[in-house]
């Protein structure tokens with residue numbers, strides 16, 4: 001679809017694509033990426049899908065997470081999205097190339113922007129990584145950081161407790177601070193000056209990480225870099241929507257819609273209404 005306009009006497013043709021952007025995560029973590037998309041691209045519509053029925057992805061084998069990611073990606077494509085954002089480090093680590101091969105629309109992940117930013121930010125060339133077990137096991141961050149600077153040492157610590165605590169009833173409680181202290185300790189001992197927070201859930205407890213690591217350590221998050229990459233992809237492929245409108249967001253979950261609405265509102269600081277429950281093709285229905 002095209003929009004014709006006359007600017008300064010010259011006739012220009014502007015691409016216009018009203019299809020939404022698809023965004024997914026295992027739960028509410030990807031809302032940290034959605035937030036940055038809303039800031040960067042307020043005129044675009046979005047469909048957010050949380051695979052809450054199968055959360056957490058982190059302790060699962062990479063092959064299983066890859067299968068889940070393909071099911072969610074195909075569902076979003078069937079919803080008519082023009083681009084898919086894998087707003088989940090675990091799913092990106094497990095299956096980004098497979099998703100890119102399987103889908104007919106562009107697919108943007110969250111690992112490359114963070115690895116790039118960390119390789120640039122470190123001064124002593126010692127970078128810490130906090131992420132889920134599956135993301136750490138994939139070793140994708142090491143590969144991507146080394147693609148920028150093969151001399152950087154990456155110290156990776158899996159954090160199995162953090163996602164359940166963040167999705168739990170008391171995300172900002174003492175147990176969360178204690179869990180962050182425990183995973184930070186080996187990184188402090190290793191003398192890293194930069195830490196990749198390699199899970200989209202982690203920005204939700206950003207102040208806790210900042211207090212535990214202090215000012216001397218640079219914390220790297222992927223959400224704003226990812227939003228920038230999405231914006232550039234839409235522009236280069238000429239599939240942006242027109243700018244003089246306010247975008248809308250549809251929320252889908254494989255879990256309990258009322259739980260998703262409550263958590264979503266808390267973390268996004270936006271009313272999250274009309275959450276739709278979806279069943280993914282290939283996924284076994286959940287027991288009631």
Ligand code: DGL
Nearest residue numbers: 029056057058089090200
């Ligand atoms: N937010 C996710 C990530 O970025 C998923 C965490 C999980 O489900 O274990 O890795």
